[in-house]
Amino acid sequence: MGLKRTDEFRQDAVRIALTSGLTRKQVAGDLGVGMSTLNKWITAHRDTDVVSKEDLSLAQENDRLRRENRILKEESEILKKATVFFASQKP
Template identity: 85%
Template sequence: MRLRRALTSGLNRKQVADDPGVGLSTLNKWITAHRDTDVVSHEDLSLVQENDRLRRENRILKEEREILN
């Protein structure tokens, strides 16, 4: 559950690990161990990739807006 949340929620690893019961180093080990497995469905992976793309785009637009102001 926590591994899936770390991979799909858009939260950074520290935010996910801050929930009681798992440390950041443990979460990092889980992610590394399951990076190439089917823990996340193809559909979920596509959503994660799209979220990452949109976050980058949003960051760039914010930076451009700050430059223009």
């Protein structure tokens, strides 16, 4: 039978999973729990105040900004490659 985790541990795991910016897989691995276990804890604590609305809102904004930043970096790399390509094309 698996190791019994305290309610405090579960709540901390949920808080980390929802606000850290890490993937659930990373959080589960770091904490030594299975993905399905972590997902069950998140589902069970979804409607509780484990994470304040403000913290959750900030975490969601951070996720959005990380995605936007990744896309902008990818676009920048594409433009750099295009600049090098067109600069090497001599008429």
